[in-house]
Amino acid sequence: MQFDIINFMVRIQQSPQFALSPFLFIIxxxxxxxxxxxxxxPPQQEDETILKDKVEDLAEQVKDRDAELALRRATIAQQxxxxxxxxxxxxxxxxxxxxxxxxxxxxRKEMKYELxxxxxxxxxxxxxxxxxxxxxxxLQSFILKSDRNTSNLYLTKFSQLMRLILDNLEKEYVDLEExxxxxxxxxxxxHMRFRDHFNxxxxxxxxxxxxxxxxxxxxxxxxxxNSISHGLLRKEIQGNLKxxxxxxxxxxxxxxEDDGIGRAEAGKNRARQRQEPRLHGTxxxxxxxxxxxxxxxxxxxxxxxDLKNSEGEATGTRVEINMKSHVQ
Numbered sequence: 001m002q003f004d005i006i007n008f009m010v011r012i013q014q015s016p017q018f019a020l021s022p023f024l025f026i027i028x029x030x031x032x033x034x035x036x037x038x039x040x041x042p043p044q045q046e047d048e049t050i051l052k053d054k055v056e057d058l059a060e061q062v063k064d065r066d067a068e069l070a071l072r073r074a075t076i077a078q079q080x081x082x083x084x085x086x087x088x089x090x091x092x093x094x095x096x097x098x099x100x101x102x103x104x105x106x107x108r109k110e111m112k113y114e115l116x117x118x119x120x121x122x123x124x125x126x127x128x129x130x131x132x133x134x135x136x137x138x139l140q141s142f143i144l145k146s147d148r149n150t151s152n153l154y155l156t157k158f159s160q161l162m163r164l165i166l167d168n169l170e171k172e173y174v175d176l177e178e179x180x181x182x183x184x185x186x187x188x189x190x191h192m193r194f195r196d197h198f199n200x201x202x203x204x205x206x207x208x209x210x211x212x213x214x215x216x217x218x219x220x221x222x223x224x225x226n227s228i229s230h231g232l233l234r235k236e237i238q239g240n241l242k243x244x245x246x247x248x249x250x251x252x253x254x255x256x257e258d259d260g261i262g263r264a265e266a267g268k269n270r271a272r273q274r275q276e277p278r279l280h281g282t283x284x285x286x287x288x289x290x291x292x293x294x295x296x297x298x299x300x301x302x303x304x305x306d307l308k309n310s311e312g313e314a315t316g317t318r319v320e321i322n323m324k325s326h327v328q
Contacts, residue, residue: 138193154192161185165218173214176245176252180204183243186221190228198232198239198258205246213252215323216292219300222285223256223319231260231317234269254321262314263306299324 135158142151164182168174180202187200204210224243232239244255260266289300305318 134193135189150192154189157185157188157192161189168217171217174217175211176208176213176215177210179215179217179220180210180245182217183220183224187224187241187243194228194233196238197235198228198241200241200243203242203244203246207247208245208252216288219285219288220254220256220321222282223321226282227256227258227260227317227319230266230269231258231262234261234266235259248322251322251324254319254323256319256321257307257316259307259316262308263304263317265314 139151139154139158142154161182164178164185168178168182184202187202191198191200220243224241227241232241239259242255242257244257246253246255261269286302289302292298292300301322303320303322305320306314307316307318309315
C-alpha cells in the first residue's frame with residue numbers, strides 16, 4: 001500500500017497544478033502520513049493469507065460435508081435396522097401364528113375325535129347288552145304269561161327306541177321333539193318292567209318350539225337312567241320321577257327330579273356290592289358337555305342337588321341341565 005501512496009504523490013508532483021498549489025502536496029503528505037506508520041504486508045504474504053483463508057474455508061466445508069455424510073449414514077443405518085427389525089418381527093409373527101394354528105387345529109381335531117368317542121360311548125350305554133338282555137327278558141316274561149297285548153306293545157316300543165337311537169347315531173344335533181320321544185319310549189319300557197317301583201311324568205313348557213331348537217343326542221337319558229337304577233329301584237316303596245323341560249331366560253332348562261334314596265346311599269350300595277369301577281353314563285355325558293363347551297358356541301351346564309328334608313335326611317336328587325343351544 002505504501003508503494004501505491006508514493007506513486008500517487010509522484011504523479012501529483014509532476015502534474016501542472018503542483019506549481020500553482022504548492023500547499024496541496026504538503027496537505028496530501030499530512031493526510032497520508034498515518035498510512036506510512038502502519039505496517040504493510042508484502043504482496044507474497046498477502047497472497048499466503050488469502051490462500052490460508054481459502055484453505056480454512058475449504059476445510060470447514062469439508063468438515064460440514066463429513067458431518068452431513070455421517071448424519072446421512074447414521075439415518076440410513078437406523079432405517080435399515082428398523083426395516084430389518086420389522087421384517088424379523090413379521091417373520092416371527094407369521095411363524096408363531098402358523099405354529100399356533102397348526103397346534104390349535106390338531107387340538108380341535110383331537111377334541112372332535114374325543115367328542116365322537118364319548119358320543120359312541122353314550123350310544124353304547126343306551127344299547128348295552130345288559131339293557132337289551134333285560135328288555136328281551138321282560139318281553140319273554142310277557143309272552144310266557146300269554147299277555148299278547150302287553151308283549152306286542154313292549155316289542156313295538158323297544159323296536160321304535162332302537163330305530164330312533166340308530167337314526168340319531170350320525171347326527172350332531174337332534175330336535176327337542178326327537179329327544180323327548182326317545183326319553184318317553186325309554187321311560188315307558190322301564191315303567192312296564194318296574195311298574196310297582198315308580199311312576200313318572202314328562203312336563204314340557206308350551207312356550208318352547210320343539211321342532212326349532214336342537215341339542216346333541218343322548219344327553220338327557222343317562223341322568224334319567226341313573227335316577228331309576230340307583231335311586232328309585234332301591235326304595236322299599238314306590239317312587240316318583242319327574243322330567244321337566246322349561247324356559248330359563250334365553251336358555252332351556254331340563255330338570256330330572258326323583259324321590260329316591262339319594263346319591264350318598266347309592267354310593268354306599270355300590271361299595272357294599274364291590275362293583276368294578278367303570279365309566280357311568282353321567283360321567284360320559286359330563287365329558288361330552290365339557291368338549292361341546294370348548295368346540296361350539298353353545299353353552300351347557302349341569303348342576304346336581306341332593307334333596308333333604310328338615311331333619312337332614314336324603315329325599316332324592318335333582319339334576320338341572322341348562323342349555324344355551326342351537327336354533328335350527
